[in-house]
Amino acid sequence: MEHLDFNLAGKTSRVVFTDIAGCLEVPEDLPLVVTDQNVYDVLSSSFDQAYRGLVVNRGAYLYRVASGEKAKEWQSIAGVLQRGFDIGLGRDALFIGLGGGVVTDLTAFAASVYMRGCRVILVPTTLLAMVDAAFGGKTGMNFGGYKNMVGTFYPAEEVRIAPEFLRTLPESEYRSGLAEVIKSALLDDPQLLEILEDRHDQVMARNPGVLDELVRRSIAVKGRIVEADLTETGIRAYLNLGHTFGHALEAVTGFGTWTHGEAVAWGIQRAMRLGILLGVTDEQYARRVEDVLNRYGYRLAARGVDPAALFEAMKQDKKKQSGTVRFVLQRRLAKTMVQPVPDPVVMQCLREGC
Ligand SMILES: NC(=O)c1ccc[n+]([C@@H]2O[C@H](COP(=O)([O-])OP(=O)(O)OC[C@H]3O[C@@H](n4cnc5c(N)ncnc54)[C@H](O)[C@@H]3O)[C@@H](O)[C@H]2O)c1
CATH class of the missing domain: 3.40.50.1970 (Rossmann fold)
Structure with a gap:
C-alpha cells in the first residue's frame, strides 16, 4: 500500500x-x-x-x-x-x-x-x-x-x-468532483491541467490510470496548501477559487439545482472574468481555463438567475468572513491572490455571467 x-x-x-x-x-x-x-x-x-x-x-x-x-x-x-x-x-x-x-x-x-x-x-x-x-x-x-x-x-x-x-x-456527481480537480490544476499543477486538456475522453471514461493520477495530483496540491496553512489564516483561502461565486449561485438557485462542482466551475469562470475586469488576469490564460470548462460541459452562463440576488447572497456569506468578501483571483496558473473588489465591479461581473 x-x-x-x-x-x-x-x-x-x-x-x-x-x-x-x-x-x-x-x-x-x-x-x-x-x-x-x-x-x-x-x-x-x-x-x-x-x-x-x-x-x-x-x-x-x-x-x-x-x-x-x-x-x-x-x-x-x-x-x-x-x-x-x-x-x-x-x-x-x-x-x-x-x-x-x-x-x-x-x-x-x-x-x-x-x-x-x-x-x-x-x-x-x-x-x-x-x-x-x-x-x-x-x-x-x-x-x-x-x-x-x-x-x-x-x-x-x-x-x-x-x-x-x-x-x-452517477455522472453528475463525478462531474461535480471534476470541477475541484480542475481547480487544483489551476492552483498549482500545470501537468494536471495538461492531463485534463489532452486526455478528456479517458477522464470522462474514468480510466483507472488517469483517475489515479487526477486524485493523487489533486491531493498533492491541497496537501501543499494545508500543510502551510491548516486553519485558513492565509493561503488556504486559495482553495476557495470559484467558491465565493459558486456558493452564491447554489444559495440563490436552491441547493441541488446546480451541483456544487457545477456552481464552482461557473464560479471559476467568473473569477477569471473578474480578474480581467480588474486588469490582473492574463487574458490568454483565462481563455485556456474557459476552454477546459467548456470541454467538460460546464454551464458558464447562469441563465435566468438574478445578478442582484447573487450579490445579496454574497453579502450573506460575508457574515461568515467578518464583514468582507474577498475574491480569489489568478494572474495565471499557480499565481493566485486574494483581494476585496469594489461592489460595482462585482455586479458587472455577475451581470455578464447570467
Ligand atoms: N471538509 C471539507 O474540507 C469539505 C470540502 C469540500 C466539500 N465538503 C462537503 O462535502 C459535501 C459534498 O460532498 P459530496 O459531493 O461527496 O456529496 P455527498 O456526500 O452527498 O455524495 C453525493 C451522492 O453520491 C452518493 N454516493 C457516494 N459515493 C457513491 C458511490 N461510490 N457510488 C454511488 N453513489 C455514491 C451519496 O450517497 C450521495 O447521494 C458538502 O456537504 C460539502 O460541504 C467539505
Whole structure:
C-alpha cells in the first residue's frame, strides 16, 4: 500500500492509496462505521464481499444516515455520538466515515467532539470527497440554514483512497468532483491541467490510470496548501477559487439545482472574468481555463438567475468572513491572490455571467 504523509499542524495525516478491500480493512478494536443509506445500498450490491466483511458482519457497529446534505445536521451528529455511547466506545474509539463529503464531514466532526476527540479514518467514495472533503482537516455541519456554519479543524489520521469506488458514482456527481480537480490544476499543477486538456475522453471514461493520477495530483496540491496553512489564516483561502461565486449561485438557485462542482466551475469562470475586469488576469490564460470548462460541459452562463440576488447572497456569506468578501483571483496558473473588489465591479461581473 502506498501512502503520503502530511504534517497538519503537528499531526500526521496519512493518505493511503489502496483498493476497496484495503479501504475496508479494519483493526481489531472494532470501529464505529458511519455511512449513508445510498452508499450502503450501492456498495453492498457492487462490492459485495469486502463490504459485507466490514459492515454486514459487523452490523452492530454501523451507523447509517439518510443520504444528502440534511445528514450534516445536529440530529445525525447526535445519532453518531449516541451510537458510540450505546456500544460503549471509550476515548480510544475509532470512527470510520465511509461515503461522500457529507459522511466524511459528519464523521470527522462527530469524532472531533466525542469524548473531546477520538480517532477517525475517512474512506471517501465520491470524487469530490477524495480530492477535497475528506482530506485537509476541516469538518463541518450545517446550522441555522447556512452550510458549514459550525465545524472544527480535525484532520483524519488516515484517508484511504480507492478510485475504483467511483465506478458506481452517477455522472453528475463525478462531474461535480471534476470541477475541484480542475481547480487544483489551476492552483498549482500545470501537468494536471495538461492531463485534463489532452486526455478528456479517458477522464470522462474514468480510466483507472488517469483517475489515479487526477486524485493523487489533486491531493498533492491541497496537501501543499494545508500543510502551510491548516486553519485558513492565509493561503488556504486559495482553495476557495470559484467558491465565493459558486456558493452564491447554489444559495440563490436552491441547493441541488446546480451541483456544487457545477456552481464552482461557473464560479471559476467568473473569477477569471473578474480578474480581467480588474486588469490582473492574463487574458490568454483565462481563455485556456474557459476552454477546459467548456470541454467538460460546464454551464458558464447562469441563465435566468438574478445578478442582484447573487450579490445579496454574497453579502450573506460575508457574515461568515467578518464583514468582507474577498475574491480569489489568478494572474495565471499557480499565481493566485486574494483581494476585496469594489461592489460595482462585482455586479458587472455577475451581470455578464447570467
Ligand atoms: N471538509 C471539507 O474540507 C469539505 C470540502 C469540500 C466539500 N465538503 C462537503 O462535502 C459535501 C459534498 O460532498 P459530496 O459531493 O461527496 O456529496 P455527498 O456526500 O452527498 O455524495 C453525493 C451522492 O453520491 C452518493 N454516493 C457516494 N459515493 C457513491 C458511490 N461510490 N457510488 C454511488 N453513489 C455514491 C451519496 O450517497 C450521495 O447521494 C458538502 O456537504 C460539502 O460541504 C467539505
